[in-house]
Amino acid sequence: MNLSLRTLALLVIPPMMWAGNAVVGRMLVGTMPPVAMNALRWGLVAVLLAPLAWRVCLAPRRILLRWPYLALVGMLGVGTYNALQYLALQTSTPINVTLIGASIPVWMMLVGRVGFGQTLQARQLVGAALSILGVLLVLAQGQWSVLRQVQLVPGDLLMLLASLAWALYSWWLAQPPAHMRGDARPDWDWAEFLWVQVLFGGLWALGCSAVEASWLGAHTLPGAPAVSWWPQGWRTWAGLLFIAIGPSILAYRCWGLGVQAVGPNLAAFFINLTPVFAALWSALFLGQWPRWYHPCALLLITAGIAVSSGWVRLRSDRGQNRGAT
Template sequence: MTRPAYLQPRTLVLLILPPMMWAGNAVVGRLMVGSLPPVAMNALRWLLVGLMLMPLSMRIWGDMAAIRERWVYLAAIGVLGVGTYNAMQYLALQTSTPLNVTLIGASVPVWMMLVGAVAYGQRLHARQFLGAALSILGVLLVIAQGQWEVLRHVRLVPGDLLMLLASLAWALYSWMLARPPAAMQGAARPDWDWAAFLQIQVLFGVIWAGLCAAVEAFMAGGVQPPVWPATWSTWAAMIFIAVGPSILAYRCWGLGVQAVGPTMASFFGNLTAIFAALWSAIFLGQHPRWYHPVALLLITAGIAVSSASTRQVRNGAGHDEA
């Protein structure tokens, strides 16, 4: 009997490696607190990615006319994905833990549902509201650190709030990828492979990230870490997040989603919090509290309920919902 696509060893590797890398990115981001300013760290990360992608994406330099024609869309996804989401994640890690950041990041499907309803006219159903409620309850449990009176006194960790905003930015980015303009659909879409398309996003994202890093340096007034890695360990960390969570995870995730679809892949994405707990315990000495697995179960249940609703709508009504 043929095994489902997501049980094939190659597919499992493709879907498990990205959350492992993304969790490592969160832990490294926490370890780098005090070594590099967070926004400058994001700019340097993607500058390194752009340099590494050069040999794989040389074709874009001969296709500048196509980029100019679509620059508004390309700049928007570059700013949201490369320039904003990752910078806000590193900012969040200044005051929050990798486990909190990855758990709150697991609420992205809820934000995607809300963005879809508000900006793209996606119809919402009862099961999706239930799924959203479960996921939001899980996020609130993390923010409250298992003590609901924390919410009553509005004693919120700044990093957790920043990660909520980062999740919203990622939801906007994801919808823009799922519903591109006509110039990026079908035969009108330029013949860009994964490396070329990522490189274009990086080009626009690095410009924005560099401007934000300059603002960060100006606001700090000189009382911040150097904007350039000063030790070999810092350089090693930067190379890891450029190669692993950026290039390798991006490529593996794209192939995995092609194999099993975005709904099934989203469940593997929730492994990020599991790996974050493991890496945090090993490298940071930060062990999970009782509310972390409970929150993960709530968030996962919410996504499962919402996904089941989406599948029913697709199968029953026959119209497309992202």
């Protein structure tokens, strides 16, 4: 499969924005509860998209006929993935979170194989191995002995669950039910479709935020400072606006187009660029500059994308192609 420059841009912008989301999310730790922050984020997205998408409400029957699917993708892509990521950032670092998020291609292949009957090709497995090797290089900080000392914290485990949720979301986005395909598909544009997802996912996020508020209220120690449920200060508002516009609207739009263009398996490999962008974002905002192993990891991840996309063909693939002809 040949990737055009436009498709490459569509697939590179999301990991760039999501890396920024992880760094900004870490910067906002302690300013407000993480699940409430996710709910407010998508509330801002709903407001920003409303001028482009409000007409979808003129035909509510189209939504009601498809509500189980819309509720599912909204819950997975809007309500679950991001809430788990912000929870993970409470105890983990942006680099760790994005590194674990780079396991999404593996989850994507497993979900495709088990849930959608997709066959795995040799080049996909080799590409996954190269990309994971690049991720491990960053995790090891250029010294493989460091890997033996890595300890997973609760946030790392939460990010594993988030990665599985995103893999499921992407497959349901690429393989929708019959009423969302062909002539049966409603004539929603990208903003209307995303807005409907946000409406359903936002309800899930609000419900989870209420549970979080109840739990925090029951477990707050006497004399402890009260938790602010509303953003305090212009820095918090600036961070929320960034994650509402960049990682939400812009990234989701590009991701949807990218998945439609190349499929979820190949698109998933571009998520492995997120840790590299996280290192760059961390350098800009946290003063943590990239080390020599970051560009090396980028080369490995790029090689994985090249192999999985067919830019670099394996001998077994060429043999299979000759046999097919």
